[in-house]
Amino acid sequence: MTDLDIAQELPIPVERPPQSTHGIVDWLRANLFGGVFNTILTLIALYFLAVAIPPLVRWAFIDAVWSAPNGQACHGAGACWAFIGEKLRFILFGRFPYDQQWRPLAVVVIFVAMILASCDRRLWGRRLMLLWLAGFIAVGVLMWGGILGIRYVETGLWSGLPLTLILAVVGLPFAFPVAILLALGRRSKLPAVRWMCVGYIELVRGVPLVTVLFMASVVLPLFLPPGVTIDKLLRAGIAFVLFAAAYIAEVIRGGLQAIPRGQIEAADALGLGYWQRTRLIVLPQALAMVIPPLVNNFIGGFKNTSLVIIIGLFDLLNTANNALSDPNWQGFATESYVFVAAIYWSFCFFMSRYSQMLEREFNKGRQR
Amino acid sequence: MTDSAGENRVGEPIIQLRHVDKWFGDFHVLKDLNLEVKKGERVVVCGPSGSGKSTMIRCINRLEEHQRGQIIVAGIELTADVKNIEAIRREVGMVFQQFNLFPHLTVLQNLTLAPIWVRRLPRNEAEDLARLYLERVRIPEQADKYPGQLSGGQQQRVAIARSLCMKPEIMLFDEPTSALDPEMIKEVLDVMIELARDGMTMVCITHEMGFARTVADTMVFMDRGEIVERGPPAEFFAHPESDRTKLFLSQILSH
Numbered sequence: 240m241t242d243l244d245i246a247q248e249l250p251i252p253v254e255r256p257p258q259s260t261h262g263i264v265d266w267l268r269a270n271l272f273g274g275v276f277n278t279i280l281t282l283i284a285l286y287f288l289a290v291a292i293p294p295l296v297r298w299a300f301i302d303a304v305w306s307a308p309n310g311q312a313c314h315g316a317g318a319c320w321a322f323i324g325e326k327l328r329f330i331l332f333g334r335f336p337y338d339q340q341w342r343p344l345a346v347v348v349i350f351v352a353m354i355l356a357s358c359d360r361r362l363w364g365r366r367l368m369l370l371w372l373a374g375f376i377a378v379g380v381l382m383w384g385g386i387l388g389i390r391y392v393e394t395g396l397w398s399g400l401p402l403t404l405i406l407a408v409v410g411l412p413f414a415f416p417v418a419i420l421l422a423l424g425r426r427s428k429l430p431a432v433r434w435m436c437v438g439y440i441e442l443v444r445g446v447p448l449v450t451v452l453f454m455a456s457v458v459l460p461l462f463l464p465p466g467v468t469i470d471k472l473l474r475a476g477i478a479f480v481l482f483a484a485a486y487i488a489e490v491i492r493g494g495l496q497a498i499p500r501g502q503i504e505a506a507d508a509l510g511l512g513y514w515q516r517t518r519l520i521v522l523p524q525a526l527a528m529v530i531p532p533l534v535n536n537f538i539g540g541f542k543n544t545s546l547v548i549i550i551g552l553f554d555l556l557n558t559a560n561n562a563l564s565d566p567n568w569q570g571f572a573t574e575s576y577v578f579v580a581a582i583y584w585s586f587c588f589f590m591s592r593y594s595q596m597l598e599r600e601f602n603k604g605r606q607r
Numbered sequence: 608m609t610d611s612a613g614e615n616r617v618g619e620p621i622i623q624l625r626h627v628d629k630w631f632g633d634f635h636v637l638k639d640l641n642l643e644v645k646k647g648e649r650v651v652v653c654g655p656s657g658s659g660k661s662t663m664i665r666c667i668n669r670l671e672e673h674q675r676g677q678i679i680v681a682g683i684e685l686t687a688d689v690k691n692i693e694a695i696r697r698e699v700g701m702v703f704q705q706f707n708l709f710p711h712l713t714v715l716q717n718l719t720l721a722p723i724w725v726r727r728l729p730r731n732e733a734e735d736l737a738r739l740y741l742e743r744v745r746i747p748e749q750a751d752k753y754p755g756q757l758s759g760g761q762q763q764r765v766a767i768a769r770s771l772c773m774k775p776e777i778m779l780f781d782e783p784t785s786a787l788d789p790e791m792i793k794e795v796l797d798v799m800i801e802l803a804r805d806g807m808t809m810v811c812i813t814h815e816m817g818f819a820r821t822v823a824d825t826m827v828f829m830d831r832g833e834i835v836e837r838g839p840p841a842e843f844f845a846h847p848e849s850d851r852t853k854l855f856l857s858q859i860l861s862h
Contacts, residue, residue, distance in 0.1 A: 504670050505707035509721035509773060510696040519720060523711050601711070 310568035322571040323578050326562040330578065333398025333558040339390060342381045343401040349374050349381075350404045358593060360600065375409065394472040398553030400582065402472075406479055406544040406554070411537055414480045418487035423517065425492055436488075443485035449549050451478045456550035475547050483540045490532045494525030527601035534594035538587045555579055617824065618646035621777060621808055622667060627676035629662060636662045637673065638832040644825075646776070649809045651819040651840075654829035655855060660812045663829070664779045667810065668699040681776055697725060700770030704782040706762045708754035714741070714765050715750040718772050726773065733772070740768040744798050760791030764798055771802075778802065780811040814859055820844065828852045 271281045302317025306324065313319040323330070332343045353374045356362055362370070382401065385391035397405070424436035443451070455478035456471060463469070498521055506516040526533070545556040553561070559579040563572055622644040629637040636659045644650050652660045665671040666678060669685050669692045678685045681698045685691060709717050718737035722728040728736070741747045744764035746757075754762055763783055770778060780799065784792045796818045803809060803822045813819065819826060819840060826843035828836045828851075836843070836852045847853045 499707075501703060501705050501707035502709065505701075505703065505709070507670060508668055508696060508699075508701040508703075509769070510693055510725040511721065512693065515724050519724065520709055524709075527711065 310565075310571070313568075314570070318574050318577075319571050320574065322568050322574050325568060326565070326575070329399075329562050330555070330559050330575070331399045332401065333553045333561070334396045335398060335401075336390070336392060336396065339384075339392065342384070342389070342392075343397075343399065346378050346381050346401045347404065349377055350401075350408055354408070354589070358596065371412075378405065378409075394470050397472065399558045400555050402547075402553060403541075403544050403555040405472075406476060406547065407541045410476055410479045410544075411483060411540055414483035414487055414540070417480065417484035418491055419522065421484060421488035422491035422495055425488070426495055440485045440488055443482055444489070448479075448482050448543055448546050451482050452546060452550050454478070471550065472552060475550060475552055479540075479544065479547075483536070483543075486539075487533065487536050490529050490536055491525065493532070494527075494529035495521065497528055498525055523601075527598075530594050530598050530601070534590055538590055541586060541590070542583060555582065617648045620644065621646045621681055622810070623677070623679040624663075624666075625677040625679075627663075627666065627673045627678060629659075629666065629671065629673045629675075636832050637666070640676070640832075640834055642827070642834065644777075644808065644810060646808055647806050648824045649803050649807075649822050650811070650825045650827055651823040652810065652812045652827045652829060653814060653816075653819070653855070653859075654835075657831075658829040659832040660829045661781055664701075664781055664810055664812060667777075667779060668696050668701055670701075697773060698776045699779060700773055700775035700777070701779045702763070702766050702770055702781065702783045704785050706754070706759070706766045706786070708762055708766055708769070710754050713751050713753055714746075714757070717754065717765060718769050721769070722772050736772055737768070740771045741765075743771070743801070744768045745794075758791060759787045760794045763787065763791075763795045767795075767798055767802070777808045777810070780809065780813065782812050782814075784813065784815060816844070816860060828855065830855070 272278045298317050300317075302315060304313045304315055304317060304319045304321050307313035307319065307321040310319075310322070313321050328337070328340060331347075332340045335343050353371060356370060357367060380386065381389075382397055382405070383391060383394075421436050421440060424432045425440065427433045427436070452475055455474040459474060460468065502520055502524070503516065506520045511519065545554055547554050548557045548560075556579055559575045562568075562575055620643045622642070624640050624642040627637055627640040628635070638659075640663060642650075642663075652664070654660050662671055666673045666685075667680060672687075673685075680695045683691050683695055685695060708714075709720070712720065715734065715737055718740065719730065719733040722733040722736060723730060726733075738747060738750065741750055744767055746761055746764055749757060749761060749765070754765065757765065767783075783799070784795050787795065792815065796815060799809075799811070799818070800822055809822075811822075823840045825837060826840050827834055828843070828847075828849075830851050836847060836849050843852075844856065847856055
């Protein structure tokens with residue numbers, strides 16, 4: 240014991256780790272040309288980049304036509320971005336009344352603002368919940384109208400980017416709590432609850448989303464009493480939520496199973512009830528563990544919204560498709576799809592970055 | 608603290624196990640156990656692994672269910688009634704071999720969680736309480752760290768403080784030093800000895816016989832699901848009656 244005390248008193252000389260590499264040449268040698276095999280791989284990769292990039296740059300920028308009076312004048316060696324300029328409002332907002340399109344524009348701005356606000360850790364909690372609630376109300380008012388002196392627009396005319404965002408950004412937060420309940424139910428001690436959840440998850444997972452949408456759109460009305468109609472967008476939204484929930488539930492169940500037994504026992508021993516234990520101890524750890532597959536599902540869900548085309552809703556992909564049918568602007572499918580792909584990609588890329596931030600945030604406790 | 612003072616210190620029975628039986632499948636883990644712990648009494652339970660000692664103390668706060676017999680804790684009988692179970696868990700603190708701190712919460716949050724959500728204390732009161740107990744387990748400066756940043760000994764002391772924040776009547780210890788590196792055992796035992804001095808009712812499974820001699824009012828030896836022998840530590844260590852006890856003591860005291 241005294242030996243230990245003395246050892247702690249002695250000053251310990253500080254030694255720095257040796258410098259590993261310095262300079263660009265060392266880095267290149269270490270990372271790109273370390274050995275024959277790596278050198279060959281590097282050269283092959285460089286060759287493919289050299290073949291692919293210049294024509295792409297030429298098509299997209301150097302030879303591109305940026306403005307043209309009509310489609311005829313726009314056909315050249317490069318991309319016709321004039322087409323996107325001409326059809327921009329239609330692709331983004333579709334069939335929404337032309338003079339009212341400031342409203343869907345405002346909706347997109349609100350969505351983007353809310354998503355960005357959610358990145359700020361300081362806002363997390365009740366304030367962010369209120370912000371989202373207010374945002375949803377504002378979106379509803381702007382899209383529907385009929386009050387505050389703005390014109391009523393039926394949901395059949397909602398289209399383009401706002402429709403895609405409404406399905407995804409409103410749908411996924413609804414799917415998430417449903418998924419949590421399904422995952423908890425699947426691990427419940429009560430057989431009735433457990434079997435209902437298992438049955439639901441297995442049923443929905445075994446069916447393509449297209450079928451679920453089709454059922455919601457065509458088959459469901461057959462079972463409703465005459466005179467009762469449910470809005471088509473709402474039906475698609477519910478179908479989408481129920482479908483996404485089954486997948487997300489399985490991801491969350493994976494996280495729940497990874498929680499050590501001791502965590503639950505410690506919570507029990509402290510006198511926490513089931514819901515307190517679940518909310519305060521189990522879910523925060525389980526969800527933090529499954530962020531990567533969860534975001535995978537969210538990204539998939541976001542892109543899955545494009546399937547509502549099957550029941551005649553005009554989401555972003557469908558409006559881009561429709562923009563191609565203008566007789567004055569023929570043959571610009573590539574430009575149209577590249578443009579829409581870029582929009583999808585930027586949202587998905589953002590989700591991916593956001594998830595990495597969340598992972599860092601939630602795994603603080605596990606770092607040394 | 609002398610033994611004569613101990614006689615006055617202990618009071619009414621606070622834990623009673625009467626003819627308790629439990630099976631894991633077909634395996635009979637607890638066989639007709641009878642045990643009475645009085646308020647303020649310190650009971651140290653020892654025995655070979657698989658003897659059922661852990662299962663027994665886990666029955667006291669219903670982490671395990673007994674299948675026959677009666678368990679009465681702080682005047683409440685343990686049945687399937689969730690209300691009773693939660694009432695008893697509020698009065699019984701437990702410290703685990705593997706600490707079981709909540710890794711996603713800071714030390715302070717670990718300590719204030721149950722007082723806030725179960726005892727319904729206001730946050731600032733719960734935090735004052737937490738800091739008080741961190742002081743008592745001698746790590747007040749670690750309040751804002753996460754459990755993963757602490758040593759094993761520090762984590763176990765946080766776990767003890769976490770239980771104490773609920774102001775329990777009884778503390779159960781399930782091999783609290785078995786997962787620790789040797790140089791950290793003492794810091795945890797010191798905290799437990801201090802707790803014993805303050806008159807806490809304790810049921811402690813441990814193989815630290817030095818600690819048992821210092822602290823225990825009663826030694827209990829379990830083997831194969833039965834309580835084989837019990838008695839004050841002086842007699843227990845000097846003149847064990849049963850051969851099984853003698854064998855066990857010779858094995859753990861020989862080195």
